[in-house]
Amino acid sequence: MKFSENWLRQHVPTTASHDELVATLTAIGLEVEEVTRLGDSLDGVVVAQILSAAKHPEADRLQVCQVDAGNGEIVQIVCGAPNARAGLKAPLAKVGAVLPGGMQIKPAKLRGVESFGMLCSAKELATDSDASGLLELPADAVVGLPMAELLGLPDASIEIKLTPNRADCFGVRGIAFDVAAASGGEVAAFDIAPVPAASEARLAIELNAGADAPRYCGRVIEGIDTTVATPLWMAERLRRSGVRPVSLLVDITQYVMLELGQPMHAFDRDLLAGPVGVRRARAGETLKLLDGREVKLDGQFLAVTDADRPVALAGVMGGFDSRVTDASRNVFLESAHFAPDAIIGRSRKIGLHTDAAHRFERGVDPELPRVAIEYATRLILDACGGVPGPVVEAALPEHLPQPQPIVLRRARLARVLGLDVADAKVERILRALGLAVEAHVDGWQVTAPGRRFDIAIEEDLIEEIARIHGYDTIPTTLPTGASRLVAPSEERVDEGSVRRQLAARDYLEAINYAFVDAGLLEAWGATEGAVKLANPLSAELGIMRTRLLPGLVVALGRNAARQQSRVRLFELGNVFTAVAEAAPLHTLRVAAVACGDAVAEQWGVAEREVGFHDIKGDLESLAALSGAALEYRPSQSGGVAAWAHPGRCAEVLRIDTEGVAVHLGWIGQLHPRLLQALEIDTDVVAFELDLAPLLVRPLPNAASQSKYPSVRRDLAFVLPETVAWRDVAASVRAAAGPVLRDLVLFDRYQGKGVESGCKSLAMGLILQEESRTLTDSDVDTVVAAVTAKLQHDHTAVIRG
Known part of the structure; x- marks a missing residue:
């Protein structure tokens, strides 16, 4: 999140210096990543107007300009900017001024013509990177006014790094609450008076997405002049927030989003038939987005519709066919609340990353849509006129998030932090953060505002007190040493013993991702019950593993491909199986693979390739840890037949104390066809077992030995x-x-x-x-x- 320091100070008046403010932001968890100082050296730079611009007698690309510098002062400037023209107002650096880059302005003679100063671009003033021409100033800018005063300088562009839970700080006003709490101040009032309707123009709104879209506000504004330039003060704030101004309506929706944290969108009203609705997209529907790309939708996406026709991707990006252009005169403003679960991952699925999706994924205050639409309406009317219709709101109150009261206990706060925070300070911090506080005998009952999705339990409130009160004020204390020792169960062998035993048998432990390529599981015939990830890191890691062996054998193949002829690997890890209407089932397993020589190269033993009985011996050594009696039965057709060598594999069972056989897993040689598909040119033996039943160890019972002969x-x-x-x-x-x-x-x-x-x-x-x-x-x-x-x-x- 990048923002203007002056913009922040408008919301939270504070006497803190720039350095103190930056340090405060980092101290309260809003880590400052970058600071760009703006306008520190603009003394001698003023608003000027070009009175005339004549071609330079000795240079085709230069013009000789007569410039009004204010107070009746007319100076001659030789300028090479392509947009220099009579009547233009632009910054003028007078003789003696020193620009931010260190350039000192002196009288000069260019191709025989004298020049007394320099007309400047935004880049030369260090307010933007644009160096294509002179910075064009508004027609109403007062000639002779210092540029620092016109542009609201000096200022600083501050970029902070936000953790995913702090969605409220994706708006300047949200950051202001934290600064107010840390500095002992108060956030300035932000009362947006409703803009009364001046016409009956409206569009009906229909909500058909349930809890995914529980609130949607819209307003028609007619007679707008979209060709009006974005006000300079707004454009400058957008630039200092990392947003390049585009056009008035787009800039206003961006401005409101940056200030309040509420994404908005503007449609061309004349391109909508109505009613406007929100619903789940249907498989096969397509939508052309604002950036020109056409995307294919499915039931995972939310679509904003016009007469049931998709016109925007809700919470992500607007549509191309209903966009606002310079020819638009009537617009439909949208401001809505979309549930995070309905937006998470949708933009990445189509290769996008938008500011709107970034905010909706993390949670936006459900009470903001009406405030934002009133604010945007006021900005539009002030900048380019228009006739507003009434705000039309559709809501599903039963699906709107309702903040729940949280009890903060005084004793719990003191115990967790290790210090006593005065009641008055606790209440001041919580109220400054915008929380409703009610004192009780043992503490407080606190209700978080709708923008604070990260506050749900008592520990969240304690964290707020800790970061605002100051982490450096929390005393460092050592543990008392009264730790509780828990004896390991004698009825179960610990997993560390399994690892040590296999390491002693000359295996190396491997750790693979729990998610794999779906194509790999298909090659193994192990896709039954597979759990697909809704938001995978990549297409190659899109499914949870159903067995350990596929990943382990791939690791063996990579080693074998790198001249490692003898490879022995094992892994302990969970596999996952889908369960209808429940969380996936986790099963802890152990697997081992081996190829190459049975023993490491040496002179005392003849070379021999590892085989079934070698890995069976390794498995028996594991069983000996718990005293398990294993039984091996030939694998039947089906089941593991897709990846097991016929006649060289077996099912592994454990016979319990009552003689009942418990299925553990599989042992044997992999099928040559599978090895060929995996590009492994050596025989591989392996086993994979459920670990929990193998580790059960019966308690030994003391018994006397018979004194009679056998x-x-x-x-x-x-x-x-x-x-x-x-x-x-x-x-x-x-x-x-x-x-x-x-x-x-x-x-x-x-x-x-x-x-x-x-x-x-x-x-x-x-x-x-x-x-x-x-x-x-x-x-x-x-x-x-x-x-x-x-x-x-x-x-x-x-x-x-």
Whole structure:
């Protein structure tokens, strides 16, 4: 936000010097980024009028001008400005004057003709960058008047850096409240008397956007002379605020926005049929904007319509076909309140950044539209005449923001700031900021004005007191040391242990963005449940990740493309899944990828490419942290089939204490087709698991060891090759019961003596009782039960 210092002082009279004012702005959180001093060296520069302009006898581009410098003084000036002409009033630097750039004006002779002074451009006076010609002054400017007095100089152009929550300071008057609170002054009254209607000219207004556009004011003004130049005082304030004057009506709407913070727009009334309305745009509608570009609209945009035809992009920019030109004589002024949520990101979506959108996105006072339209009407009538119609206002009161009272407790204020602020000072600060204050026994009830969207809770009020009272007045205190120590839960392994374990297994941790390119997820076939961002940083980061592996594999590919043949990366992070009519679901996961050699290059171990069992061992080491028993089942068709190598991947499950299998994730080798699409020319093995179920650790229970000896029986069974060991083990445990202490598979055989399509599994059953020594008959009973169970469940037979 850039503004004129003199303009600010008009709203908040203060005796503070320029340097003190700048320091105060920064101290209260309105950081001053740049200051440009204006008009400090304009002594000897006056308003002058060119009486005659004759061609220089020796130079085609020069003119010899006779100039009235006031008080009857006529001086001869040789001038090369293309707009120098008889009757023009322009600045004259007299002999002896020193211009802001350091140029000293002396008598001179140019091509044989004497010149006693210099007619100046705005750039030479350091009030603007325009050097195309002389600064043309108003016809009513008094000849001989010092230019500093005419232009309201000296002055300074101050640019401040605003945080996104301080939308109220996008108007000079909003800044004035902060300065008044910090300097102990008061903001000058700003009473705009309503301009009475002088005609019945009006346009009906319809609101069809609900809470997105709860207030819209409009006014028809007829008989305006739009060719009138913008008043010099207004043009100068606009220039010092970083806005180049364009035309009277545009400049007035800009001026009102800079002073009050309320964006406005002017339409050519004769190009509107009425009624004027606000609604959501429809898919496929197009609109030609003021800058000439044509944009395609959809349901995310708000459109200002004329007879249901879009004529402006609400809160962003007006339309080309209804714009005001020098030929316009009748205008329709618009001043509205649009909800921030309806404007945020809309201008960026079409590649624009406008002052109006910048303000509406952050929040504009919903009570300002009528004040702004009355103010703009008065400025228009004073500058170029016209006949105003009545102000027509449409409002949806139920959707207008209503400031809510906030309780500020005296004790809470003192505790947070660490010092006692006198009640009188608290009340003075809050009232100077424009807040309504009502004292209570324990503190105050405070209601913020509509322009302060950033004040909603007690802490916001405490922050206001802190920054105005002065951060440097808050004492520095050390913590008391009475910190509360929380012991980590024994029922869960901490995430730091997971990171350390994988780092110990020779992995490097990677941190990727939580948002990715939609095309990447499509390549993985992982777009189901994806959450799209409404306002992405870029098109390549427009969707929340549904898995960790896509980003992790891209990182692996970048490393592999840079001559890193052996890459091992892991990541802990959230993935996101859309939930109907609710916030996206966050799931914490762990993933790891590896390619290249199984071990780093060395002389003691032969080279071998990393494979499934290597990364399975790394995963088992993680499971060992919590004592989890993992189970691996071949991946079925569908699900991960789009990115998993068929036959070289498995689903990972954890078997809980009750024998229930909990699905964790996936492990295996990536599909060659996917690697080719990602331009990775090496095999990659990986796993990705939900982390929370993996970290659950059952509390150990103390139990006495049996004092009776255990008995081991080794059995070998022949059974179909398709039967998995996990199923055999489950049957053995079910048949043996609690007497089985351990089960060991120590041999798997296929070949001579075992028929084709079968295999032999040899296992050891370790049996033990708590209260007695097992007898041979006890053991034989268990063996018989196991044999019968395996024969029933898997057609297994004892191997002869």
